[in-house]
Amino acid sequence: MRFVKNKYLLLLLTLSICSCSDDPAQLKLSEDVINIGNVSDDPNLFQYKINLKNIGDQLLLIENIRTSCSCVEGHVENVLLKGGEKTVLTIDVDTKNFDEGEINRELGIYSNSKDSPAILKIVGVMRKK
Numbered sequence: 001m002r003f004v005k006n007k008y009l010l011l012l013l014t015l016s017i018c019s020c021s022d023d024p025a026q027l028k029l030s031e032d033v034i035n036i037g038n039v040s041d042d043p044n045l046f047q048y049k050i051n052l053k054n055i056g057d058q059l060l061l062i063e064n065i066r067t068s069c070s071c072v073e074g075h076v077e078n079v080l081l082k083g084g085e086k087t088v089l090t091i092d093v094d095t096k097n098f099d100e101g102e103i104n105r106e107l108g109i110y111s112n113s114k115d116s117p118a119i120l121k122i123v124g125v126m127r128k129k
Helices: 002-018
Strands: 027-029 033-039 045-054 060-067 072-076 086-094 101-111 118-126
Touching (some): 027 118, 033 045, 060 072, 072 101, 086 101, 086 118
Parallel strands (some): 033 118
Antiparallel strands (some): 027 045, 045 086, 060 101, 072 086, 101 118
């Protein structure tokens, strides 16, 4: 527990030192909509990857990823990005319990970016057999 507290104190200190740069941290997604197209019952697990980039000068901290349902999960390779750095966001979508019709889900990426949260939309159409 002590290590975790020290780790976060060090992170806060690093963020405060970096805050004297010109442009604040700003998260940019390579895509803001993923269209999974027409989906049937089989297969029902999909995986997508998009790039996240800090287009600001200050250190960007990805704090949390929240989704509109348990059927969507997101994971990033790196939670700290220096200015200009990129990381990969992997999105897993499980459609097995989707109702027939339009698919509209969201994934929110919460960070210290000036326009947080960044929202990624997942759209498509579910066709039951």
